[in-house]
Amino acid sequence: MNGLLKRSLESGEILEMIYLSNKNQLSQRKIKVVDISSNTFRAYCFTRRQPRIFRISNVLSIGPERKKFWEGAAC
Template sequence: MNGLFQRSMEEHIPLEMIYLSENQQLSQRKLIVKEMNGDTIRAYCLLRKQIRTFRIENILSILPDSNPKKWVH
């Protein structure tokens, strides 16, 4: 997982994530990782169009974007 985060940061490659929020809501997001901080990542969320913080333990699935356009943020 850390390898995907690192590649997203270095090459601005979007990742597809399934995430379980603190209130037990599932969401599917596309994001570009900006920073890793121990048990969290800060990433530009392409759904919300803003920087968000995600807890790594709540990430259920993470893969490279299956529809790779070049995102620049």
């Protein structure tokens, strides 16, 4: 996961993440990584439309943004 976060930080790639908050609430978010530390990372959250700090240990799933199959398709 750290490699994916670093790659996103360097390239500006948008990631999709499933996150478990400290209050045990699940959320699915699109993020852009801004900074990484040992236990947390800062990212712009497109869901909340603001910068957020996330605990790496609370990330349940993370990967590149999935494109819908019809995006870019000729009609």
